Amino acid sequence: MTRIYKPLMVLIALVFWNITDTYAQEALKPRPSPLEMVTMKYEDTYIKITYCRPHKRGRKIFGDLLPFDEVWRTGANEATEITITGSIKLGDQIIKPGTYTLFTIPNKDHWTIILNSELGQWGAYNYNSKLDVIRFDIPVLTTKEVYEPFTIAFEQKAHSAELVMMWDRTKVTIPIVFM
Numbered sequence: 211m212t213r214i215y216k217p218l219m220v221l222i223a224l225v226f227w228n229i230t231d232t233y234a235q236e237a238l239k240p241r242p243s244p245l246e247m248v249t250m251k252y253e254d255t256y257i258k259i260t261y262c263r264p265h266k267r268g269r270k271i272f273g274d275l276l277p278f279d280e281v282w283r284t285g286a287n288e289a290t291e292i293t294i295t296g297s298i299k300l301g302d303q304i305i306k307p308g309t310y311t312l313f314t315i316p317n318k319d320h321w322t323i324i325l326n327s328e329l330g331q332w333g334a335y336n337y338n339s340k341l342d343v344i345r346f347d348i349p350v351l352t353t354k355e356v357y358e359p360f361t362i363a364f365e366q367k368a369h370s371a372e373l374v375m376m377w378d379r380t381k382v383t384i385p386i387v388f389m
Contacts, residue, residue, distance in 0.1 A: 243286030250364040250371060252388045255296030259312065259373075261285035263359045271378040272316050281324070281334045284314045284375070285360060289331040299387035300325070300373070303344040310343055314375075314382075320347045321375075321382050351381040 243264040250257050264286040269275050276282055284290040290312040298305050301323060311331055315322035325343045328336075353376070360377040364386075371386040 241287065245287075246362070248362055248364060250366060252366070252369075252371065253296075255294070255298060255388050257295075257298070257364070257371075257386075258293045259290060259362050260293075261290035261312075261360075261362055262287040263361065264377075265359045266356070266378055267358075272380055273318065276316055278317050279315060281337045282314050282316060283331070283334045284312050285362075287332070289313065289334060290362075291329060292325065297389040299385075299389060300344070301346045301348060301384050303346055304389070305344060313337060316350075316380075318350070320349050322347050323384060348382055348384055351383065353379050353381050355379070357381075 241262065243262040245260070246263050247258060247260050249259075262285045272278065291309055292312045293309040294305055295307050297307060305325065309329060310325040310327060311329055313324040313326055313334055315324070322345060324345045326337065327341045327343055328338060331337070356379055357376040361375070363374045363376075365372040365374055365383075369388060371388075373384040373386055375382045375384075
């Protein structure tokens with residue numbers, strides 16, 4: 211009986227040790243700027259934007275936390291990425307299907323919108339303008355409403371859409387035409 215008893219006790223001890231080791235792991239804390247994904251589909255064209263949502267938290271955003279005339283990752287943490295499965299016209303530029311990094315350069319009266327071919331970037335620290343696919347300016351709207359988290363959304367129309375970015379009292383609307 212002791213021949214069976216010792217291995218059985220060792221096995222039980224290993225199982226309990228494994229269980230307590232697994233449950234002793236530190237719980238992951240949620241990010242202060244959570245990951246978000248927005249999507250839209252029009253006929254055979256699908257658009258997906260993956261970004262992290264920073265919050266205002268009482269801070270002055272544009273011209274302070276985000277200085278004017280500097281490249282921004284368009285969110286927090288990893289740089290924002292946009293995937294397009296069919297050709298579209300974004301603003302006044304034609305975009306071919308693919309995945310791009312979405313950078314912006316906020317200014318007081320307009321933003322510069324940039325799609326860049328280098329993926330997997332953290333922030334805009336290694337931004338390389340030589341890899342820009344498109345770049346254009348779009349006017350800024352000032353809103354009465356305060357948007358606490360940075361928000362990207364789509365507003366779908368009959369045969370087009372708008373890509374809308376909102377934070378604090380700032381709103382930027384980029385027209386999308388499906389090709």
